[in-house]
Amino acid sequence: MVRTPLTPWERQRGERLGALLRQARGNRSMVEVAARAGLSAETLRKIETGRAPTPAFFTVTALASALGLSLDTLADACVEDLPAADEPMTA
Template sequence: MVRLPLSPAEVERGQRLGALLRRARGSRSMLDTALDAGVSPETLRKIESGRVATPAFPTIAAIAAVLDLSLDAVWAEIDQPEHADDDRSARRRLVS
C-alpha cells in the first residue's frame, strides 16, 4: 500500500501531539509509559518526535489513558493551528 505524503497541517498536528505527550509524560520513563500503553517504546519515541504524525487512534487512546489525558483534551490541543488568532481575525473580517 502506498501512503500519500502528509500535508503541512498534518505534520504540524503530529508535532503538537508529540509535544503534548512528552509534556504529559513528565518525568515518567518512555519505556514504562509505552509498556503500560501496550505499544513499543520505539512507537512512542516516533510519535513524540513527530516522525509518526498520524498514529492509529487505538495507539493514541492507549497512551492518553496511561497519561490520564482525555481524548477531547488531546484533540483540542493538537487541532489548533499555530496561527489560529490570525485565522479567526480573517474570518471575522469576512463575516463583518
C-alpha cells in the same frame, strides 16, 4: 499500496501531538509509559518526535489512558491555533 504524502497541516498536528504526549509524560520514563499503553518504547519515541505524525486511533487512546489524558482535551490541543486543514499554511 502507496501512501499519500502528508500535508503541512497534518505534519504540524502530529508534532503537536508528540509534544503534548511528551509534556504529559513528565518525569516518567518512555519505557514505563509505553509499557503501560501496550506499545514499544520506539513507537512512543517516533510519536513524540513527530516521525510518526499520524498514529493509529487505538494507539492514541492507549497513550491517553496511560497518561490520564482526555481524548477531547488532547484533540483540541493538537489543532488549537492551527488554520483549518483546507486553509493555506504560512511559514
